[in-house]
Amino acid sequence: MRDCLIEPTPESTASGPLLPEIDTIVLDPKTIQRRVRQLGSQISRDYRGQELTVVCILTGAFVFACDLLRSLRLRVLAEFIAISRYSRRPTGGAVKILKDLQSDISGRNVLIVEDIVDTGLTLNYLVRNLSVRNPASMAICALLDRPELRLADIPIRYTGFNVTSQFLIGYGLDFQGKYRNLPFIATMKRLS
């Protein structure tokens, strides 16, 4: 289901923010949890009778992945992978894997779980990297999709919500490493 657009509800926008820097809650906990359960049901149906290796991309996807994993009615192997992020500091360099999978995914059904997809370049790299390990199948599940920033045409089989280019925090998404613990997804005042 790719067309689940964010429409802030009166209750979510009017709820008192926990922190003064939070501007608008665009996805409240109830909305997120309901959608995660829907995704879990859909994935469980699609992989019925099969084992699944869920690859969580650290760090942003860990909250989403935890909830998603608990909603799956399958025999699941949970894996985690971390790759370097682009930064002007330190100089140059290239993307690389900082923490690799613990198990061999050859012949396994792999579901990559990402928090948010914008340019798609991170996933493009990861899909290329994991493909050479010969999984039986590979699919992507993203909590948030920001298609207007897409460069790499990466097929996302499971999408939680489509979002615009606004900067978001909470439910795993961070600003300078903070706010990942928030149970909702919000914009920040200073960035709006």
Place this chain on the structure above:
Amino acid sequence: MDEISDRAAITNFAHESEREFARFLDFYDIEWRYEPTCFPLERDDRGRVSLSFTPDFFLPQFNLYVELTTMKQSLVTKKNRKLRLLRQLYPEVKIKVFYGRDYRRLLFKFGQMSA
């Protein structure tokens, strides 16, 4: 700084934001070409090109042109007209436009600048 990053450093970009974008692409090992194609959009009575558009980047791996628009709104309007013409005349050409706000937020995500 490695060889790939050097390419972004030595290319004669029109704007620093383009150099930053090239570095961003280099990081992900995405091949890029800077302003490789000029698309004629309008011609005068003698058939000479009177209006053209040259997208900033071409990414061969994705067969995609990218235009960065970080300029002021009055110039954006002019560029949007060119983009409309480009899409009419060359419907097979894939082009992605990053407007100022989108581009700043993208870089902000990676700690480059304030949004």
